Amino acid sequence: MAETAVEDWRKSSFSNLSGECVEFGRSADGGVMLRDSKDPAGAVLAFTPGEWRAFLAGVRNAEFDV
Template sequence: MTLNDPDGVSWVKSTLSNLSNECVEVARPAGGSVFVRDSKDPSGLMLTFTQGEWRAFLAGVRNGEFDV
């Protein structure tokens, strides 16, 4: 986790989040990492994942592993 917003990183969030400001934002800086942060607190903590970890997470989401 990192506290500071890295310079020159473009953050994106899902177009489905237009109805609510409660979502996460994702950035893919040079070097292959994936950053994730809370859109309500952009200067707060940021999670950092490798590309492999991010792909595994997305596969789990698509397979319904996190459905409650």
């Protein structure tokens, strides 16, 4: 599991001004962290570098299209 400390949380450039965004950051071990921008003290999804690469490969291969 990735470490949860993230120094620099960022939002997508596609985010709107309503504040309903997902923020992401990198942990010290290279993992990817995701959180709800409306609740920065709330739950964080943590992905190891390998898990994140597998997720991105699935997106690129349209594995999650409905």
